[in-house]
Amino acid sequence: MTHVQHAGLIVDGQIFGLEPGLRLLDLLGDDGAALAAAGERAAADPREIVSVEDVELCAPIPQPPSIRDSASFEAHLRAAFGGLHLPFDFDNWYQHPMVYFTNPHGLTGSGAPVPAAPGSQWLDYELEVVAVVGREGTNVDVTEAEDLIVGYCVFNDWSARDIQSHEVKFQVGPFKTKDWAMTTGPFLVTKDELEPFRKGNSFDLEMKASVNGRQYSKGNLSDMYWSFAELVAYSSRGTWVKPGDHIASGTVGTGCILELSGTENSDDYPWLAVGDEVALEVEGLGRLVNRLVEPPPIREMRGRPQQMRARRAH
Incomplete structure (x- = not known):
């Protein structure tokens, strides 16, 4: 068929x-x-x-023009950087949003199998919401940026934390930490449907995550420090945002295993493994469910053979 x-x-x-x-x-x-x-x-x-x-639900917008993710929840940043044993410049973060590009080719929808990250043993989910841009803009003022948003989806920014602990030393990226998988859906909810929930910089929407039916995370979207309008405006500074672009909130407080294993008993929150089912649910936006499957094989880089030849030469 x-x-x-x-x-x-x-x-x-x-x-x-x-x-x-x-x-x-x-x-x-x-x-x-x-x-x-x-x-x-x-x-x-x-x-x-x-x-x-x-039906099989695709990502509402498969392979969007771009995906930008951010870090707009202070509680997540404090716990996550603590879990990675790294300092973080909050004075700078209070002045400028933290936004980075990630990979639109890794985006799938609810129900799709998610291949694990090759070579990673510390697999993690991240409980987020993404704003979808409805029309283009450049150098947009924050008072106008809300008009560029067409709606919102649940967003899972899957992460490989052991790879992340290596990549953060380069002070660029993240790269292979995150670009192996993202899921979004189950639907695009237009912004007018969320207006009754508006609170503070965002919306009063409960957010939850469970692994194999057991609840792990619970937070609220209204805890965002940077609003979606501010993220869109900042993203458009000196460049363009285009229809279909995804701009994500970043992870809500408690919204990943990295946080939970650092603040709770780590034995209660093991890293994800092949076969685990992760369900993210946001009030008003729906439930996003995916299962991890076997990763593709690793194709070795040239570094290891060169090192072996160097040792033989000695």
């Missing part, structure tokens, strides 16, 4: 499908009129109506 990816409207656990081949990304780029019209069209004249349980 040929599978065709296309967008649809979610109503009470059912998907009202739009025409085959129409992507969510195709509906972005304006003030939201195209997306709203598509929703009305799907509700009035759906191409199909199927249960959410009967």
Whole structure:
């Protein structure tokens, strides 16, 4: 059977499908009129109506133009850098958001198997929310940046902590720490649906994570220090943000094993292993579920053979 990816409207656990081949990304780029019209069209004249349980959910926007992640929760930074035994310049962080690019090619949706990071034994999840950019902008003022956001998704920024402990010594990246996998979904929730929950710099939405059915993490999106509007504005400084770009919140406090193993009994929060199922849930945004599977094989680099030849030469 040929599978065709296309967008649809979610109503009470059912998907009202739009025409085959129409992507969510195709509906972005304006003030939201195209997306709203598509929703009305799907509700009035759906191409199909199927249960959410009967379809394979892709990432709402597979391979977005770019993904930027950040670190907008102070509690996470204090616990995570403590867990890595590294200092952190909070004076600078209070003045400028911490934002970095990551890999759009590693993005999959809810239900997709996630291959473990090759060579890593310290696998971790990260409980986040991502804002999706709906129209382009450059050098955007923070008072205008909210208008560029079309909606939000649950976001899992999977991490390989043993690789991270090596890469942080270069003071660049992260690179292989994180680019092996990201998952987002299960749906894009338009920002108007979250307005009743607005609180402080963000939204009063409970966030939870569980591993194999056991709850690990619990936090609230309203604890963000930097708002999504500030992250979008900062991301656009001197450059562009484009429709479909993903800009993530960073990890909520307690939202990863690195934190929990450092602040609680580490035996109660072991690193993830192949076969583990991780479920991230954010109030109003849905539940994102993925299972870790076997990693691809490691292709050795040239460093090891060179070192062996050097030892033989001595």
